Amino acid sequence: MSELKHRHIDTNAASGDASATPSTEANKPASSSSSDVDNDDVAAVDLSKQIKQGTNKVPGFIAQYIQSEAYQNALIRVIFTILMLGFYVTLIWLGHIAIIVCIICVQVICFREIMTIGLTVYKGYSLPWIRAIAYHYLFTYNYFLYSAHVFAFIFHALRKPNTAALSFLVRYNTFISFCLYTLGFITFVLSLKPKCYMRQFSLFAWTHVSLLIIVTQCHFMIQNIYNGLVWFILPVSMIVINDCMAYLCGFYFGRTPLIKLSPKKTWEGFIGGAIFTVLLSILLAFYLTKFDYFVCPVQFTDGKYSYVCEVGYIYRQQLYTVFNKEFYTYPILFHTIVISIFASLIGPFGGFFASGFKRAFNIKDFSDIIPGHGGLIDRFDCQFLMSTFVYVYIYTFIYRNTIQGLLDNIYMLKPEQQLQLYYNLKQDLIARDILQNTE
Numbered sequence: 001m002s003e004l005k006h007r008h009i010d011t012n013a014a015s016g017d018a019s020a021t022p023s024t025e026a027n028k029p030a031s032s033s034s035s036d037v038d039n040d041d042v043a044a045v046d047l048s049k050q051i052k053q054g055t056n057k058v059p060g061f062i063a064q065y066i067q068s069e070a071y072q073n074a075l076i077r078v079i080f081t082i083l084m085l086g087f088y089v090t091l092i093w094l095g096h097i098a099i100i101v102c103i104i105c106v107q108v109i110c111f112r113e114i115m116t117i118g119l120t121v122y123k124g125y126s127l128p129w130i131r132a133i134a135y136h137y138l139f140t141y142n143y144f145l146y147s148a149h150v151f152a153f154i155f156h157a158l159r160k161p162n163t164a165a166l167s168f169l170v171r172y173n174t175f176i177s178f179c180l181y182t183l184g185f186i187t188f189v190l191s192l193k194p195k196c197y198m199r200q201f202s203l204f205a206w207t208h209v210s211l212l213i214i215v216t217q218c219h220f221m222i223q224n225i226y227n228g229l230v231w232f233i234l235p236v237s238m239i240v241i242n243d244c245m246a247y248l249c250g251f252y253f254g255r256t257p258l259i260k261l262s263p264k265k266t267w268e269g270f271i272g273g274a275i276f277t278v279l280l281s282i283l284l285a286f287y288l289t290k291f292d293y294f295v296c297p298v299q300f301t302d303g304k305y306s307y308v309c310e311v312g313y314i315y316r317q318q319l320y321t322v323f324n325k326e327f328y329t330y331p332i333l334f335h336t337i338v339i340s341i342f343a344s345l346i347g348p349f350g351g352f353f354a355s356g357f358k359r360a361f362n363i364k365d366f367s368d369i370i371p372g373h374g375g376l377i378d379r380f381d382c383q384f385l386m387s388t389f390v391y392v393y394i395y396t397f398i399y400r401n402t403i404q405g406l407l408d409n410i411y412m413l414k415p416e417q418q419l420q421l422y423y424n425l426k427q428d429l430i431a432r433d434i435l436q437n438t439e
Helices: 002-014 060-065 069-094 096-121 130-158 164-171 173-191 197-226 230-253 267-288 331-345 348-360 376-398 403-411 415-431
Strands: 257-259 262-266 299-301 304-306 318-322 325-329
Touching (some): 069 096, 069 230, 096 130, 096 197, 096 376, 130 173, 164 173, 173 197, 197 230, 197 376, 230 262, 230 267, 230 376, 257 267, 262 348, 331 376
Antiparallel strands (some): 318 325
């Protein structure tokens, strides 16, 4: 921590700030007015004056009519919460492609917010090419993850014989991505500047950790969408429900502090939010299973995406026996309970992680892009962890290691592909004397 303090002092000195001394505000305890900063904690680097904050960002026309700062902030927060919910519903109505494009845009903005903090810490050192290299790696990572899908879509959509270039890009996607990464690596090495090595390597590592935390998690979220829109709506809604209900329960019943990183969080809010999240998530999952649009995986047929399918096993009522009593229910409801428990108990730690990160730089928000809320990371900190868990859960307990999971994947194939699989499997079983040849 002491090393980071000295870096901040050097940064101010390099930028001509005569007040940059060890006794400046950067080394004082953080103000108690910030919800993410405690009086007993000393921020390693103070960026509160350099990173724009959105929590207290109030438009002028509202300030003219409402004098109380608390009521101003509450009104702005409510207004933009309603707008975000409206945007969320609109995205679902627009469909899978719109949601995927939105996730990629969110990813870029979140990466920018994280990199802005790192670049601000070292802005007085004139580090060459560091910002360009960071965004080059962002492009390279996205090219590696998504280019094959994009080019394949264009390839099928165009239906033209002269598609050699697209075929090359799809086939050699991994090699091209490696070449792009190597180009960024060589550029970074050539940009190394004497007496700035430590700072440049710190930002190089900062870039890669940011890509791991943000881009990888967004990729998992997109993969979940391909398995059915329900696997996007449920996790996102669980986090939203948990945030809202934990806030309400904490506001009315909160007495016992939960964690020092977030002083306003209480055990009562934490437990109340968990209970409501599980119950409301079950109701939401029950409703979503009524529509093929939400449960069908994305399929690409005849040059366009299709969302019509034979509904999978987990979305159809099955017979269960408990204590010698039989009843019918949807298997997805059991999965919903598990995922909602994770969202309630583990999901908030994504927010605690972000709170600790902001405390380290004495900032309340990652940016001011959403008035009353802060930056996009302030809204998506729990979503990233959630998307990873759902991806792992789907491919561990739902679509793999079960016969029904294999059948669900087979049902996603075209009819002629299913027949081809049937004949190949039949011939293989006959060849191994597992199946008798009746022809």
